[in-house]
Amino acid sequence: MKLRKAICVAAILALCGCGKQRQVAAVPDAAASAPAASDSEQHRPDLSKYAELMQAVFGKDYRRDSGSAEVDLPDPEERNQTSKFLLTPVAMQVLADGTSVLVLNGEALDDNGTTMSAHGTPGLLSVYLLRKEAGQWKVWRRHENIDGLGSNGSIGSVKWTMLADGKPGLAIEHGGTWQGHTITLLSLYDVTAENVSDLVGAIKIHSDNTGWCGPATEKCWEVSGHWQFVRSNTGAAYDDLRVDFTGQEKIALAAVTDTETDVEPARKTVPITGSARYVFKDGGYQLANGENIVPDV
Structure with a gap:
């Protein structure tokens, strides 16, 4: 099976309350005698x-x-x-x-x-x-x-949204974690379109290297974006997409030369903020202002 976009993304990712007991007549308690449900069954x-x-x-x-x-x-x-x-x-x-x-x-x-x-x-x-x-x-x-x-x-996580007045849409946040690096992408779909496809092309809305960050890591980061639609001022088929980013980097004050060290280096914390605005044009959302500052993984 060929999944061009999925393969590209994968390539990026690779780098107790107790109540009073009730007296019951001598009738077997079916629930008590039945085998306990497995964790998968309980959470199904x-x-x-x-x-x-x-x-x-x-x-x-x-x-x-x-x-x-x-x-x-x-x-x-x-x-x-x-x-x-x-x-x-x-x-x-x-x-x-x-x-x-x-x-x-x-x-x-x-x-x-x-x-x-x-x-x-x-x-x-x-x-x-x-x-x-x-x-x-x-x-x-x-x-x-x-x-x-x-x-x-x-x-991933499915959410209903409105792409514009009278245009219901589907927003899906998806991604994964590979070797301590996590990324989340956003895809948007017009469910009423004759041909449904991703309108935004899976843009980055979160990444971190929390699971990888350790004494030998020079830079640790976590950046997330809050997305929302804002009224288009160009008469586009769909509203503009605005993403506001917040996060931080923790950077070692000196170069880490010992990759086997267990000593956490002194770090400085650098806050990260920014925004990006995407407009719908030529069949898809395109970056019009700002920058998507979510790091690749």
Whole structure:
């Protein structure tokens, strides 16, 4: 499977309350006698709220017990080839016109039906739009495997936003941690577009080397950006995107020559602030003012 953007990103990343007991008649306590649920079962999200839409989209391929579906979908770039994927719902929203939007996270499956996700494997984004006809949900548009985002087979954190008046959008914050270096990227999608694609091209909104920083590290940093939309003054299809950055660097006062040292060097703390404004032009967001000061990793 070819995931050009995901591979590029991966290359960058590589560098107890106790109540009063109740007396019960001599009837076995089913809950007490049943085996304790595993940690994964206890923390498994409840996907039942997606059941109606999932059934409408996938029919017999929808597995009500797990809340997911196993289906054949086109490869993200080799669209004439198909493979088996596990699709799990992560978000849904009803738009002003009554259209329902269903967002799913996809993972490739091997011949045994096991997900092939590893630490560096992105999740695959799919979006379905449904409308009711004669009381039944019908798929209106399918946007399948349109992007590879995040790591560990997860597309990241999904948020609903408004790209402009009357233009609902999907914001996904995604990334990962590699060798103590963490990065988070922002991707934006117009879910009502005929062809859904990332409008901003995965811009950096956070990075740090906290997990790598130690006595032998000359510069430690953490920088985050708070993003928001502001009214466009150019009549663009979407509002401008403003990102305000804050953070700090901790820099060793002298060059670290002993890479095996356990002695933390004296450091100076340098605050970091800045902002960047992106405008929508020629089919995508472009930097118009300021600078994205989030360090690469």
